[in-house]
Amino acid sequence: xxxxVESGGxxxxxxxxxxxxxxxxxxxxxxYAMGWFRQAPGKDREFVAAISWSGGSTYADxxxxxxTISRNNAKNTVALQMNSLKPEDTALYYCAHGRxxxxxxxxxxxxxxxxxxxxxxxx
Numbered sequence: 001x002x003x004x005v006e007s008g009g010x011x012x013x014x015x016x017x018x019x020x021x022x023x024x025x026x027x028x029x030x031x032y033a034m035g036w037f038r039q040a041p042g043k044d045r046e047f048v049a050a051i052s053w054s055g056g057s058t059y060a061d062x063x064x065x066x067x068t069i070s071r072n073n074a075k076n077t078v079a080l081q082m083n084s085l086k087p088e089d090t091a092l093y094y095c096a097h098g099r100x101x102x103x104x105x106x107x108x109x110x111x112x113x114x115x116x117x118x119x120x121x122x123x
Contacts, residue, residue, distance in 0.1 A: 001026045002112040004095045009117030012085055020080040020117060022095030033098030034071055034078040035110055038091035038119075045094070049080060050103030058103050063089070085121045092116040 008020040020036070035050035049069040051057045057069050066085075071078040078095060096110035104110075 002097045004097060004112055004114035006093065006095045006114045006117040009093060009119045011120045011122065014085060014087055014121055014123050016085050016121070017081070017083045018085065018119060020082065020093055020095075020119070022078045022080075022114060024076040024078070024097065031101055033101055033103040033109075034069075035096045035098060035103065035105075036069060036078075036080045037094045037096055037107065037110075038089075039094070039116075040091040043091075045107055047105040047107075048093070050098070050105065051078065052103045053101045056103065058105065060105070082119070085119075087121045087123045089119060090121050091119060093119050 003025045005023050031053050033052050036048040037045050038048050039045040047060050049059045051069045051071050066083050068081045094116045095114040097112040099111045
């Protein structure tokens with residue numbers, strides 16, 4: 001079992017920044033990919049970014065160049081630095097634990113999920 005707890009969400013104006021954090025417990029995650037997904041009201045959960053156990057990362061086109069994912073395997077944490085935020089980035093953001101070491105973009109490539117942290121970007 002893996003427990004994931006996100007933090008760092010909030011309300012920010014367009015163009016601002018937020019840093020999301022995810023703390024994992026219950027099992028070491030050093031050998032597995034970690035990801036961030038988001039879900040806006042009335043929409044499907046969508047991929048944002050993922051990072052492999054060794055630090056290789058992949059991003060959705062919509063946030064590429066604005067968001068950066070990172071991880072600290074010693075502390076069992078993963079972070080998402082979000083810059084130049086836009087109103088369309090408003091969503092509930094979820095941290096997810098991968099089923100393997102590869103940073104996939106599909107929901108079913110992840111087996112444990114946090115409860116989510118709300119990000120709201122005002123125009």
